[in-house]
Amino acid sequence: MAVPDLRMAASILRKEGFNLVASPSLRSLIKRTTGPINYADMLMHEGWDDADALEGAVSGWQGLIRLSKARAMVFNHAPAALMAARLEKIPVLLMGTGFELPPLRTPLPTFRPWQALPIEHFLNVENQLLSQINKVLTQQGSQALHHVADLFASAPTQLTTLPELDPFGPRADASYIGPVYTIPDTPAVSWRISGQKHAPRFRVLIYLRPNIPQCELVLEALQARADIEVIGAIPGLPPEWRTRFSALRLLDHAVDLQTLLPRTDLVITYGPGTLVTALLAGVPVLMLPHMLEQYLTGLKLEQTGAGAMYTQAGAAITVDSVIRKMLEETSYLQAARKFADRYHDVRPEAATQRQFEVLNQLMQRGTSDALRDPPEHDLARSVPAGGQLAAAPSIQIEVTTICNFDCFYCVGRTMPQKHMRRAVFESILEKLPGNSGMTVSLQGEGEPMLHPEFWEWVEAVRARGLKVTTISNGSLINAARCAQHLDSIGISIDTLDAKQAHDVGRYNLPRVLRNLQSLSDAMGSHRLRVHSVDFGQDLQPLHGFLQKMGLRDHIIQPLQGKEDYARHYPDADVLHAASAQSRKVIAYTCSFLETPKMRYFNIEGVELPCVFIKDLAGYQSINKLKESLAHKQVPNCCAGCRHLQ
Ligand code: SF4
Numbered sequence: 001m002a003v004p005d006l007r008m009a010a011s012i013l014r015k016e017g018f019n020l021v022a023s024p025s026l027r028s029l030i031k032r033t034t035g036p037i038n039y040a041d042m043l044m045h046e047g048w049d050d051a052d053a054l055e056g057a058v059s060g061w062q063g064l065i066r067l068s069k070a071r072a073m074v075f076n077h078a079p080a081a082l083m084a085a086r087l088e089k090i091p092v093l094l095m096g097t098g099f100e101l102p103p104l105r106t107p108l109p110t111f112r113p114w115q116a117l118p119i120e121h122f123l124n125v126e127n128q129l130l131s132q133i134n135k136v137l138t139q140q141g142s143q144a145l146h147h148v149a150d151l152f153a154s155a156p157t158q159l160t161t162l163p164e165l166d167p168f169g170p171r172a173d174a175s176y177i178g179p180v181y182t183i184p185d186t187p188a189v190s191w192r193i194s195g196q197k198h199a200p201r202f203r204v205l206i207y208l209r210p211n212i213p214q215c216e217l218v219l220e221a222l223q224a225r226a227d228i229e230v231i232g233a234i235p236g237l238p239p240e241w242r243t244r245f246s247a248l249r250l251l252d253h254a255v256d257l258q259t260l261l262p263r264t265d266l267v268i269t270y271g272p273g274t275l276v277t278a279l280l281a282g283v284p285v286l287m288l289p290h291m292l293e294q295y296l297t298g299l300k301l302e303q304t305g306a307g308a309m310y311t312q313a314g315a316a317i318t319v320d321s322v323i324r325k326m327l328e329e330t331s332y333l334q335a336a337r338k339f340a341d342r343y344h345d346v347r348p349e350a351a352t353q354r355q356f357e358v359l360n361q362l363m364q365r366g367t368s369d370a371l372r373d374p375p376e377h378d379l380a381r382s383v384p385a386g387g388q389l390a391a392a393p394s395i396q397i398e399v400t401t402i403c404n405f406d407c408f409y410c411v412g413r414t415m416p417q418k419h420m421r422r423a424v425f426e427s428i429l430e431k432l433p434g435n436s437g438m439t440v441s442l443q444g445e446g447e448p449m450l451h452p453e454f455w456e457w458v459e460a461v462r463a464r465g466l467k468v469t470t471i472s473n474g475s476l477i478n479a480a481r482c483a484q485h486l487d488s489i490g491i492s493i494d495t496l497d498a499k500q501a502h503d504v505g506r507y508n509l510p511r512v513l514r515n516l517q518s519l520s521d522a523m524g525s526h527r528l529r530v531h532s533v534d535f536g537q538d539l540q541p542l543h544g545f546l547q548k549m550g551l552r553d554h555i556i557q558p559l560q561g562k563e564d565y566a567r568h569y570p571d572a573d574v575l576h577a578a579s580a581q582s583r584k585v586i587a588y589t590c591s592f593l594e595t596p597k598m599r600y601f602n603i604e605g606v607e608l609p610c611v612f613i614k615d616l617a618g619y620q621s622i623n624k625l626k627e628s629l630a631h632k633q634v635p636n637c638c639a640g641c642r643h644l645q
């Protein structure tokens with residue numbers, strides 16, 4: 001067994017008869033000041049930016065494979081070993097809690113879901129990493145990879161967590177087997193018998209390491225609480241802590257969780273393994289993350305409602321108040337019990353059995369098809385259908401063409417009036433890369449909130465770890481609901497003049513303006529946009545009004561000159577300058593086709609490169625549009641488009 005930390009491995013596995021060796025490792029010579037943005041960037045931080053060091057680590061692994069005569073390998077996080085296995089044609093089983101096995105797509109998903117970063121950052125770092133990987137692979141006669149994700153694509157993967165706790169989950173196509181970890185020969189420790197005179201009210205189990213920054217703060221807080229019984233498993237416990245925290249039962253070794261958890265009120269830990277085990281026993285968890293992996297898992301934990309994170313040592317919120325809240329508020333316990341009920345049949349033994357089965361199959365198959373260079377169709381399987389969907393930063397889904405307004409310029413008013421079917425929506429959703437930082441807008445040529453399943457679909461998008469937004473005409477707004485469920489919202493308003501609005505087909509302007517104010521109060525201006533169509537009206541009064549409200553995100557769109565739009569407003573003056581007749585196409589390019597800015601799924605689920613193609617007669621595919629332009633022919637469905645250069 002090759003391990004990065006021989007001391008820790010020996011303490012756990014010394015009795016199991018494993019031959020331990022130090023794993024070949026990489027270390028970056030460059031000190032970076034910023035954290036990685038995704039898995040590819042993390043490898044670059046870890047020394048993959050140095051081609052010689054990478055080659056050394058890979059050849060170290062190749063040496064181990066040859067010396068050990070391994071017939072198969074099981075990895076947690078060892079991408080250099082994965083390269084070595086590819087070169088040596090050894091089958092591999094990948095297992096991990098998700099962070100070290102990101103979803104296979106290009107670019108790989110962000111480590112900072114709270115931050116909007118340009119997609120170019122991800123593509124750049126991935127290209128740099130890919131070139132380092134390919135240098136090493138091709139030097140030894142192996143085929144170059146097309147994407148970093150190809151490295152993982154041909155090895156079976158088992159996620160030793162559950163979908164809700166996967167930092168990049170839930171993933172539609174993943175094999176979640178639950179935790180496999182049980183530490184052998186851990187001594188059983190018991191809580192005091194309850195009902196004893198002066199028995200404490202709560203029992204808190206700690207599973208920490210002394211080097212975790214918040215560890216001492218937690219011990220100090222618990223030491224001051226006479227109503228809590230504490231058992232602390234702290235491998236590496238400094239001897240003086242026994243005296244310093246004499247009111248707590250601190251042990252310098254792991255303990256048997258299964259005997260303790262049934263009567264535990266709260267687990268305080270840092271790692272995903274103990275976290276899953278505690279939740280499966282229905283016990284809430286307070287997480288003290290000190291690494292990015294733990295922080296991302298902690299975010300997922302908070303979404304389940306069964307736990308919280310404490311990261312702010314010395315900040316206004318004290319750890320004592322967090323512990324108090326978690327012990328006294330029943331919502332954490334209820335959510336943890338629900339979690340446990342959902343997965344009542346998950347057992348580490350069954351998960352381990354599944355691992356052995358896959359491993360056996362791999363060994364029987366031998367090198368015949370394991371870890372060969374992936375053919376092109378492997379990539380197609382790993383990247384969602386639609387090819388460049390993963391690279392498109394935003395998606396729009398036309399959930400309905402029905403509307404309670406009747407704007408004169410609206411293409412939707414002459415389209416077949418219907419709602420998108422659930423099966424169509426689900427098939428689109430399946431294609432979207434979860435946890436990718438992508439924004440999905442449920443909007444189209446109708447009022448989205450008229451769709452009877454609108455809010456259910458909003459939740460379905462969020463459950464995939466994607467951001468969700470919409471554009472509404474503002475007439476059917478429940479501000480609190482929007483604030484709770486949407487990341488942002490756009491409201492379409494063209495004018496402050498109620499008569500002009502009515503003439504346009506936008507009814508009940510006073511109600512729309514009241515709703516706008518409610519949204520601003522409930523969501524704040526940073527989550528609210530206003531969209532206006534410029535049909536020649538004076539937009540200044542509206543713009544000034546929005547500025548006064550603090551709404552700075554005001555998007556003004558001109559009328560579209562394309563034939564399938566223009567027939568709706570033949571008299572509009574502002575159209576003529578940009579009309580189909582007056583436009584000259586010079587370069588035969590369109591920025592929506594050059595780089596995938598977005599993807600639009602119409603009411604039937606047809607994938608389009610932009611929102612402007614309404615007449616689908618003759619439309620075949622995005623690639624066909626590109627081919628036509630490459631041959632200096634304007635496809636009918638693009639004729640007159642202002643984006644055509
Ligand atoms: S509110 Fe929107 S969808 Fe409804 S008619 Fe007007 S432009 Fe069309």
Ligand code: SF4
Nearest residue numbers: 590610612638641643
């Ligand atoms: S030219 Fe216009 S209609 Fe055609 S793909 Fe580009 S944006 Fe869409």
